[in-house]
Amino acid sequence: MTPVLAVKNLVKIYRTAGAPVPAVRGVDLEVEQGEFVAVMGPSGSGKSTLVHVMAGLDSRTDGEIWLAGERVDTLGEAAWAVKRRKHIGFVFQFFNLVANMTVADNVELPALLAGQSARQARERRDYLLGELGLTAQADSPPGRLSGGEQQRVALARALANQPTLLLADEPTGNLDSGNTRDVLRLLKAVHGNGQSIVLVTHDARVATMADRVLTLCDGQITDDGRIKGRGGGVSDVVRLRG
Amino acid sequence: MRLQLLALLAKEPAHGYELKQALEQTFGNAYPSPNIGQIYVTLGRLEKDGLVRGVDVEQSNRPNKKVYHLTAAGLDTLAIWADEPTEGPRVRDEFFMKLVLAPMTGMADRMALITRQRRHYLALMQDLNQLLAATDRGNRYAILLIEGAMLHLQADLEWLDRCQEELL
Structure with missing residues (x-):
């Protein structure tokens, strides 16, 4: 089956005033339909840059990005934006909700931008707000909500267009343990419905919910494996790169 | 396990199996379930050191069971334990x-x-x-x-x- 996402020899180098800073240094990765992949690694290892570049939120320096079997990194910005709306949902660490719109409008916006009818967009919005327990907050501005609630709104927004792939960058990084538990429970439920997910986290508790854990160090994948607990602690080797 | 057993006995006298159950109930599934043989061996050593005293209790149509009591020396040992800080981060990994x-x-x-x-x-x-x-x-x-x-x-x-x- 075609992977929902494939990157080949992906490179990202930041060119600032000083010397060029390589953040991602030749990453190869395929994410299969329905897979839940966690990306771990120390601060500065490039894990956040990697998902931003994969989502097209930041440009790549070199390499290829394939979304649902189609190469997107060679598309123009407008054409890629269309693909992105259709295929990618993104959850940020700091929510990134539009402050002067209601919760309901935040969730509805991506569907309208993607060209769905107002009725379809509204139905999808109502369904998501219900599923994520946010119906009562629909008419509030996001700023009135707690951090955990705002992240649930961000998750609803990311799912508005039924994306092929959900990307999340430290979605629990700014939440207390109770809200972390809520967001994780929802991600698990979404994954249970067949949603493919790539999630960046430094929190091993969060990472072990995934089917597969990648370790990034200094812009390169140094391990890629499935976690199998329950006593034995043995995990089968998928690939091991030095 | 010596001090855990002494601490439990400070609350009330108990026999070996009751101590095993008390540990399991207090700490739950994550706690490695103590081996009953190990509990009896430890109680035997504590008794030899004078920290606990075992008293045989007769039971009808079953073998006698031994109920352990904390001694004054046992209480002193516990007091020292309670007053001391516990081992910090390990440097021997x-x-x-x-x-x-x-x-x-x-x-x-x-x-x-x-x-x-x-x-x-x-x-x-x-x-x-x-x-x-x-x-x-x-x-x-x-x-x-x-x-x-x-x-x-x-x-x-x-x-x-x-x-x-x-x-x-």
């Missing part, structure tokens, strides 16, 4: 010894050691996650014990990252 020394033997390379250890910790974390989900929210001691183990594992994983950054 088994994995770290291996990481430093094994490559010198030519039998292992550091990247493989770190990767294997990371996977092992992640698998343990997954086990703890499942244990936490299966633990009654009302058992605060058991919940805290598991959460403590998880925080230690998170620190171990971050330390592995540091080792990988510095040594490879």
Whole structure:
């Protein structure tokens, strides 16, 4: 089956005033339909840059990005934006909700931008707000909500267009343990419905919910494996790169 | 296990099996279930050291059971234990010894050691996650014990990252 996402020899180098800073240094990765992949690694290892570049939120320096079997990194910005709306949902660490719109409008916006009818967009919005327990907050501005609630709104927004792939960058990084538990429970439920997910986290508790854990160090994948607990602690080797 | 048993006996006299049950109920599933034989051996040693006193209690149509009481010397030992700080962070980490020394033997390379250890910790974390989900929210001691183990594992994983950054 075609992977929902494939990157080949992906490179990202930041060119600032000083010397060029390589953040991602030749990453190869395929994410299969329905897979839940966690990306771990120390601060500065490039894990956040990697998902931003994969989502097209930041440009790549070199390499290829394939979304649902189609190469997107060679598309123009407008054409890629269309693909992105259709295929990618993104959850940020700091929510990134539009402050002067209601919760309901935040969730509805991506569907309208993607060209769905107002009725379809509204139905999808109502369904998501219900599923994520946010119906009562629909008419509030996001700023009135707690951090955990705002992240649930961000998750609803990311799912508005039924994306092929959900990307999340430290979605629990700014939440207390109770809200972390809520967001994780929802991600698990979404994954249970067949949603493919790539999630960046430094929190091993969060990472072990995934089917597969990648370790990034200094812009390169140094391990890629499935976690199998329950006593034995043995995990089968998928690939091991030095 | 000596001091755990003394502490339980300070509350009320008990026989070996009751002590095993008390430990299991207090600390929950994450706590490695104590072996009953080991409890009897420890009680025997405590008795020899004069910290507990065993009293045979006759039972109708069953063998006698021995009920243990804390002695005055046992109480003193407990008081010292309660007053002392407990062992702090370890500087004698088994994995770290291996990481430093094994490559010198030519039998292992550091990247493989770190990767294997990371996977092992992640698998343990997954086990703890499942244990936490299966633990009654009302058992605060058991919940805290598991959460403590998880925080230690998170620190171990971050330390592995540091080792990988510095040594490879």
